[in-house]
Amino acid sequence: MSSSQNSLSSSxxxxxxxxxxxxxxxxxxxxxxxKMTVRECLQLQRLSVIRLKQSADEDLQVVVNxxxxxxxxxxxxxxxxxxxxxxxxxxxxAEAQKG
Numbered sequence: 109m110s111s112s113q114n115s116l117s118s119s120x121x122x123x124x125x126x127x128x129x130x131x132x133x134x135x136x137x138x139x140x141x142x143k144m145t146v147r148e149c150l151q152l153q154r155l156s157v158i159r160l161k162q163s164a165d166e167d168l169q170v171v172v173n174x175x176x177x178x179x180x181x182x183x184x185x186x187x188x189x190x191x192x193x194x195x196x197x198x199x200x201x202a203e204a205q206k207g
Contacts, residue, residue, distance in 0.1 A: 137180075137191055138169040167194055175200060 122128065140160030152158075167179035168191060180191040 133172050136171040138171060140166075 140162035142158055142160045144158065167181055169176050170178040170180055170191060170193065176197055178193045178197055179195045180193040183190050183192045
């Protein structure tokens with residue numbers, strides 16, 4: 109299968125757009141989501157437990173500037189908590205961005 113002329117590697121992009129190296133992106137790692145009432149939020153205390161929709165074996169979601177880009181799992185590297193990327197998500201469609 110031949111590669112498309114429109115697809116560029118990260119090194120191609122870096123050489124064409126050297127200013128990209130200085131762009132700051134906000135990255136969130138989402139452990140899970142849940143729902144609670146304002147009353148439940150106000151009753152939160154130290155050691156409270158918040159139930160999430162995700163099961164314990166599901167991957168975490170990596171979100172950059174509000175866009176989900178990957179999923180992964182927690183790993184410990186030296187004394188630091190990190191994320192091992194297990195899947196790169198497809199880019200959102202142009203239709204989804206309009207809505």
